[in-house]
Amino acid sequence: MSNQKQEIARRRTFGIVAHPDAGKTTLTEKLLLFGGAIQEAGAVKSNKVKKSTTSDFMEIERQRGISVATSVMAFDYAEKKINILDTPGHKDFAEDTYRTLTAVDSVIVVIDVAKGVEEQTEKLVEVCRMRKTPVIVFINKMDRPGKEAFDLLDEVEQKLLLPCTPLSWPIGMGERFKGVYNIFEQRLVLFRPDNKQGRPEETIEFDDLDDPELDKLVGEDAANELREEVDMINEVYPEFKREEYLDQTISPVFFGSAVNNFGVKELLDCFVQIAPEPRPRPTEERQVLPNEDKFSGFVFKIHANMDPRHRDRIAFLRICSGTFERNTNYLHVRQGRKMKFANPTSFMAAKKEIVDEAFAGDVVGLYDSGNFKIGDTLTEGEELHFKGIPSFSPEQFRRVYNGDPLKSKQLAKGIDQLMDEGVAQLFTRTVDNAQIIGCVGALQFDVIQYRLEHEYGATVQYEPINLHKALWVTCEDEAALKAFEERRRQHIGHDKEGRLVYLADSAWTLQMAKDNHPEVEFHSTSEL
Numbered sequence: 086m087s088n089q090k091q092e093i094a095r096r097r098t099f100g101i102v103a104h105p106d107a108g109k110t111t112l113t114e115k116l117l118l119f120g121g122a123i124q125e126a127g128a129v130k131s132n133k134v135k136k137s138t139t140s141d142f143m144e145i146e147r148q149r150g151i152s153v154a155t156s157v158m159a160f161d162y163a164e165k166k167i168n169i170l171d172t173p174g175h176k177d178f179a180e181d182t183y184r185t186l187t188a189v190d191s192v193i194v195v196i197d198v199a200k201g202v203e204e205q206t207e208k209l210v211e212v213c214r215m216r217k218t219p220v221i222v223f224i225n226k227m228d229r230p231g232k233e234a235f236d237l238l239d240e241v242e243q244k245l246l247l248p249c250t251p252l253s254w255p256i257g258m259g260e261r262f263k264g265v266y267n268i269f270e271q272r273l274v275l276f277r278p279d280n281k282q283g284r285p286e287e288t289i290e291f292d293d294l295d296d297p298e299l300d301k302l303v304g305e306d307a308a309n310e311l312r313e314e315v316d317m318i319n320e321v322y323p324e325f326k327r328e329e330y331l332d333q334t335i336s337p338v339f340f341g342s343a344v345n346n347f348g349v350k351e352l353l354d355c356f357v358q359i360a361p362e363p364r365p366r367p368t369e370e371r372q373v374l375p376n377e378d379k380f381s382g383f384v385f386k387i388h389a390n391m392d393p394r395h396r397d398r399i400a401f402l403r404i405c406s407g408t409f410e411r412n413t414n415y416l417h418v419r420q421g422r423k424m425k426f427a428n429p430t431s432f433m434a435a436k437k438e439i440v441d442e443a444f445a446g447d448v449v450g451l452y453d454s455g456n457f458k459i460g461d462t463l464t465e466g467e468e469l470h471f472k473g474i475p476s477f478s479p480e481q482f483r484r485v486y487n488g489d490p491l492k493s494k495q496l497a498k499g500i501d502q503l504m505d506e507g508v509a510q511l512f513t514r515t516v517d518n519a520q521i522i523g524c525v526g527a528l529q530f531d532v533i534q535y536r537l538e539h540e541y542g543a544t545v546q547y548e549p550i551n552l553h554k555a556l557w558v559t560c561e562d563e564a565a566l567k568a569f570e571e572r573r574r575q576h577i578g579h580d581k582e583g584r585l586v587y588l589a590d591s592a593w594t595l596q597m598a599k600d601n602h603p604e605v606e607f608h609s610t611s612e613l
């Protein structure tokens with residue numbers, strides 16, 4: 086058991102979030118290089134959907150295949166075991182990213198120095214704030230002209246609502262970029278472009294920034310500017326305290342250039358010192374602590390094989406407590422039956438391998454033939470239900486029809502499984518039994534159509550439907566809820582789990598319903 090305690094204490098499980106193109110893939114790759122998990126640049130496949138077309142998305146999915154090596158990347162560094170969970174960058178798959186954020190203990194946000202804080206980053210950080218996940222900010226592309234460092238810190242505070250404090254500070258930017266001063270360790274790190282294979286950086290210790298050596302190294306003007314700015318930082322920004330970062334009351338900020346492998350080592354060295362160990366996780370029943378003797382975990386992602394000849398899937402399980410062991414019976418809580426796994430996989434960057442045991446903080450991939458859905462819990466016997474893995478109220482809707490009456494079974498199965506994977510949500514409207522699929526982004530409709538055809542041999546036809554929002558409804562007063570259902574018959578439906586949903590056709594009808602039925606609560610996530 087002491088082994089378990091030590092193993093858990095050295096796990097650092099995090100996600101990198103960014104607006105597409107800010108440099109998430111590049112940064113991930115450099116981190117893997119430092120960890121020795123890959124040997125050369127270019128090994129990490131971007132999961133970016135560049136053209137926003139289905140064929141592009143499918144191409145990427147096919148290339149990734151079930152090897153999904155890029156979904157979880159693990160490596161050892163400074164005696165820590167680092168697990169990086171990959172998040173899709175495309176906004177139409179934001180829901181997938183939100184759910185991945187339920188499985189991490191901390192987050193690194195990458196921001197492009199020229200673009201500053203972008204919309205998608207705001208949404209993702211909002212989820213981190215809600216979950217009180219500690220955040221480190223990395224401002225990337227310092228080798229390019231961009232916004233002033235102080236202005237960027239203001240943006241981080243105003244748009245991301247993250248009080249922050251810089252732990253490194255840039256000397257110039259773009260063509261005049263000379264390096265960063267590491268405030269955390271009081272060292273100057275000189276910039277040398279094209280350090281692609283991660284050679285050791287040139288660093289110089291400075292106890293005293295007034296040392297004339299600094300002027301020699303970066304020039305008098307840049308040295309004076311740095312001195313003034315560091316004085317200002319010391320006056321304006323709070324001193325960094327790890328407890329405050331762990332409570333998410335402060336976010337440290339780093340500057341660098343991922344493609345040049347500059348500032349990445351500083352980030353990683355600081356990360357392993359400050360980032361949280363596996364954190365406790367709430368369930369409906371109680372708080373689960375990582376160090377408990379007994380194993381528990383939940384499924385946060387399901388990845389299907391796009392190859393119709395091998396229609397297996399991998400369910401990604403985040404271990405929340407104890408030790409997971411191969412070929413051991415665990416309780417699948419929703420199904421109320423025992424299951425064991427002969428080939429659980431872990432992911433060491435480019436290769437995946439079968440694991441005999443894994444610890445709280447780790448993610449294992451379980452081969453699945455349709456038993457799992459997002460949010461499912463495995464335990465050693467206790468009936469636990471992990472919280473905080475919601476579905477989000479979708480914003481795009483299509484009515485679905487069966488395009489081939491001979492394949493209705495295939496269609497039903499396909500839709501059922503895709504919904505369990507969390508690709509979209511299925512609602513049934515009560516008045517006419519209309520089947521409605523709701524998605525966060527429109528690209529998902531094409532993906533569903535394509536996958537139903539290629540994986541299940543079924544044809545789905547869509548028709549536009551006039552819907553504004555689908556919101557889950559609850560009401561403590563049963564009679565009042567009945568009355569509401571009667572009065573709003575036209576707009577009532579159920580989700581796949583049978584939960585009551587209000588299908589509003591406009592913002593106006595929604596407002597009317599809320600005004601007329603103040604006793605009824607409307608929820609934008611399925612976690613009520």
Ligand code: G4P
Binds near residue numbers: 106342344
């Ligand atoms: P993403 O995963 O967040 O979407 O971003 P990704 O790492 O793919 O980076 C997006 C683009 O930004 C890439 O160029 C990448 O080379 C570039 N980039 C990343 N870090 C830096 C940096 O520090 N400085 C500069 N100047 N550029 C950087 P691309 O042309 O879109 O792709 P590629 O063909 O070069 O891979």
